[in-house]
Every structure is written in structure tokens, then in C-alpha cells.
Amino acid sequence: MSDSLSKRRLKMWIRLLGVTRAAEGELREFLRVQHGTTLPRFDVMAALYRRREGVTMSELSRMLLVSNGNATTVVDRLESDGLVRRTPSETDRRTVFVALTAEGLAQFEGLAAGHEAEVARMFGGLSEADLDALTDILKRMGA
Amino acid sequence: MSDSLSKRRLKMWIRLLGVTRAAEGELREFLRVQHGTTLPRFDVMAALYRRREGVTMSELSRMLLVSNGNATTVVDRLESDGLVRRTPSETDRRTVFVALTAEGLAQFEGLAAGHEAEVARMFGGLSEADLDALTDILKRMGA
DNA sequence: CCCGAAAATTTCAAACTTGAAATTGTTTTG
């Protein structure tokens, strides 16, 4: 007796969540042990690395899919560690741009290669065909 | 110029994380607005629903991929709300079994159908063939 | 039997996260 389509979607979601949580756990461990940092800090720095010119707080929280309040506190900590800089906008006094400092950039570059290698290691079992199929499906899930 | 395999794996991971976070956000919103509860509480109750006879705290945190300390605090709150019960083991005084109370069971049954429908709605774009392919890949990612 | 290793859970401090409210600034519109 086969599951209903809705039950199959549910099982898929549970499996997806399991894979994601397990991978996050491994990355968290990697960042903690090898680099003394955390996943949320890494995520913020990675977003700022991709947008080297700086982003507003709102853009940042949209990129990371976290609340504004959350972005504020992580940026606060990175700022007080000198890894990130806030610059008020010249044209709109509500707006603040956040960007990596030179120190933040250097630290992130030290992390990025290791992070990429760790991700590649975790998902080493996936062939190019798997990646094609998975990416296609994920794109449609996002839409 | 095509990406290296390791870069492709990294992009896939970022996309996977994005899809998962977006879905978690929708589910969180659904549970909050429709049922006045949260994702971690739902997760614990779902695990206890699947193992109706009860589980130890260690089993519970392994099932949910969260730390022991985390399981303790969520169970504490559910217990003080009368949705969950702790029962000391007869044979090993270190061990505690956790199970849904009658009230917890009733509440979860009220949630489960809506949750399943919400998940089915979010992933309604996936065909059976997609589910087959995705499930196959996720199984291999888990191993 | 006794002791040290291992196991199950809780406790704890620090960090993370959310969602709502507050603050400050901009824009639209009557």
C-alpha cells in the first residue's frame, strides 16, 4: 500500500531537514575546532564577502533569511571584534552599510577554502549528474 | 568556464540551505499563527508521537539532532505545560523516559494534519518523479 | 568488593533567534 502524495512530500521534508541539520552540525564543528568561530558569524562574513562593496542591514537579513534583530546582534559582535564596519549612508540617515574590514576580509579568506573543502568532503558522494538533478529540483522548490 | 566540482557542491549546499531555511520559516509562521506553538516544540512532540511508548532523553536528542541540553529545556517547558511526562526508568536510575500525555497526544493530533497539509502545499511543485529522484539523492547524502 | 571508566541527564554561561515594539528618518498626500 503506497503513501499518499502528501505523505511522500512530508517524508521527503523530514529527510531533507535531517540531511541539512547533520551537515550544519559538521560545519559548525569544523568552524569551531579549526577556526574558533561559529556558523552565524561565518554566514554573515560570507554574505559580506560576496557583496564586497557593502550591504544594508535589511539586505543582509534578507540574504541570510534571518530577522533584522538577529542580523543586528551578530553584526554587533563582529563589529566589536573589528571584523566588520558600519558606515551610515550619506543619502538616507535611516540606512547603514555593513562591510568587512581588512581584518575581516583576511580572516574570511583564511576560512573560505577550508569551508569549501569541508562541504565538498561532506557531499563527496554526489556525482555531477546528482548535482544537476538536485540543483534543478532545488531551483523549483525555491520558486 | 565551468566551476570545479567542489565549487558546484558548495553552490548546491548554499541552495539547499536556502530552501530549507525558507521552508522552516513558513512552517514556523504556520505553527505560530494557526496553533500558537513553535517549531522545536512541534519537533519534540512529533518524535514522541512516532515513538508512542516513550524514549529516553538521549534517544530524543539523537532523533532531533540537537544537544542533550537543548532537549532538556524544550522537554522542561512541554512538561510544565502538561503536554509531556517524564518517567524514571525502573532498571537504570540514570535514565528517564519521556512520552506525550493524553493532552499532548490530543494537541499533536490537532497539529499534525495541518502541518502535513502545509508541507504538501509548500512542496506542491514536486512531481512523483521529483520525489523519487530527490529521496534517492538525500538517502545517499545521509550515508 | 572497590575503583576508575563510561553513561545518562541536568546545569550553566554564552551565543543565537524570533517577533513585536520603539526610534528615527523619509515620503506621500490631503
Next chain:
DNA sequence: CAAAACAATTTCAAGTTTGAAATTTTCGGG
């Protein structure tokens, strides 16, 4: 222009999460 609507950020309380340390209990080997 003034007021109301809207926008960007921070603040805040409550809850979640981690990882390490502490507590209690069990178990195995001498």
C-alpha cells in the same frame, strides 16, 4: 506644509541552542 503612511534599524523579552562542566548511576576489571 502638516499629518499620516511607510521604511530602516535597534531594542527588548522570551525562547532556543550549543558545548562544557557537574551530578548521579552503572559497569568492568583487578
